[in-house]
Amino acid sequence: MTILAVETATSFQSVAVVGEDGLCATERVKQTRYSATSQDRSHRWSIMPAIDRLLNALNVTLRDIDALAVSIGPGSFTGLRVGLATMKGLAHGANKPLVAVPTLQALAFNASGLGLPICTLLDAKRGELFLAVFHAPHDSLVCAMEPQRLPIENVVDTLSLHVHGTVIVLGDGVPLCRQMLSERFGQQAVFPSEIACLPSAISVAHVGKERLARGMLAGADLTPIYLRPPDATANLPHRAVRPSTPSGTET
Structure with missing residues (x-):
């Protein structure tokens, strides 16, 4: 069983491939702090090249991968959204099973x-x-x-x-x-x-392999574990809401 795994819950994103024999290869890229818009763009454009570089270095393609595993939080809102969207897209496009791994459990694997x-x-x-x-x-x-x-x-x-x-x-x-x-x-x-x-994609792959063996596959409705509202929501001021009135009337 060969697993491709991604960990993007923290400021250190990593990608790994772990084979049947336990041998693994990984690439880790330290993320820089950005505004919400530019951080989202940075994660999105850095994950796929990292995956491509790793697969090319191993001389394999997605056809050689048996399953995908992704860290689902808690952690960075942006990193989790982009990591999950990337792996969902790959799983759907390549028709591969996807396993969700809680970030804190992957960390405990260390x-x-x-x-x-x-x-x-x-x-x-x-x-x-x-x-x-x-x-x-x-x-x-x-x-x-x-x-x-x-x-x-x-x-x-x-x-x-x-x-x-x-x-x-x-x-x-x-x-x-x-x-x-x-x-x-x-x-x-x-x-x-x-x-x-540090959470790592290698740990995500190992825990993902265990969860896969127990049949714990992710569904299409998989969402990250946030454990808190987004910053934009948490920081919204409380405002009085005017009661709505029927269309065509004035108050």
């Missing part, structure tokens, strides 16, 4: 081989974090706490309800609460290297 509880944290901005907890028995991932969006100051108490003992904590949200975690958990809080704290 530490799943240690057999310890895993807490994944992503910076949700505005003083908040995206948080999920997983157990990793026998190199598999079992969700112990579904993804949530929490204020930074609430993360430690919430994690304490789901984890007792040593826990691996990783993600780009760790620096925002590392001191609080260390004070509460002491040496039982294990922080992996920085490279393990």
